Amino acid sequence: MDLNDRIDLVARSWTPSQQSHPGNVAWHGSGCDGAPAPDAVLDGNGWFAEVWHAGEETEVEGHFSPGLSRDERRLAVGRIFAQAPRGSIGLVTGTPMADTFREAGAHERGGPFFLLQHRGLGRLPRVPLAPGYSIVTAEEAGEAARVEAHRRAWAPARIKELLGLTITGNEPGSNFTLDAFRALKGVVAYRPELDLVVLAPDGGPVVSLGVV
Structure with missing residues (x-):
């Protein structure tokens, strides 16, 4: 199952009770989050999971369609446990998939670790645009401006400041790169008309808005 197949699966089967949506699958799969490539990718009818090994511990992330039967869920869990007998997986609690993992011997570590919000x-x-600012498509702004807008808005030091955390001055830069953006533009879910950039009065990029 390639990246576009995974995006299509999530688009067809996403519900508000699932962590992954088409946008973040496209973002992650294109390398925009800077995460290393998974050590293994498992998939089946209506689900997929990525596996990262780190010593004895393993991290798993995936998408499981809500329409999976109990047998299909058990098959998926069995394959994941065979690949990752010890580790963690991110799931929304109270879902059939989470129940199936519990039946197989998994337990919750506490949390919450992820807050799922939607509206x-x-x-x-209606939010008025500040005088002198403009909104253009990423194509009009140019690839470099689009990347720079994201890097500024999501710089780790800026995020720490917004969260009220201490800034040490040693924070790395954003993982978003021109190569990652070009990879993102190649996925089936990318819609250039929705990929927007806010420009300051001097023409410099301020922030990017939406991708898929």
Whole structure:
């Protein structure tokens, strides 16, 4: 199952009770988050999982369609346990897949580790654009400006500042690169008309808005 197949699967089967959505699968699969390539990728009818080994501990992330039967869930869990007998996997609690992992001997480590939020698009507030600022497509802004807008907005030091954390001055830069952006543009879910950049009065990039 290649990246576009995984994106298509998530797009067809996503519900608000699942952590992965098409956008973050496209982002991660294109290398935009800077994560290392998985050591193994498992997949089956209606699911896939990526596996990273780190000594005796293993990290697993995946997507499991809500329509999987109990037998299909058990098969997926069996294959994951065979590849990763010790480790962790991110799941939304209270879902059939989480229950199947518990039945197989998994237990919760506490948490929460991930806050899933969503909202309807029917009553979004109108936010006026500040004088002198403009919104253009990434194509109009140029690839370099699009990448720089993201790197500025998501710089680790800036995120720490927003969270009220101590800034040491040794924070790395953003993992987002021009090569990663070009890979992202090649996925089936990428919609250039929705990939927008806010430009400051001097024409410099400020922030990017939406990709897929």
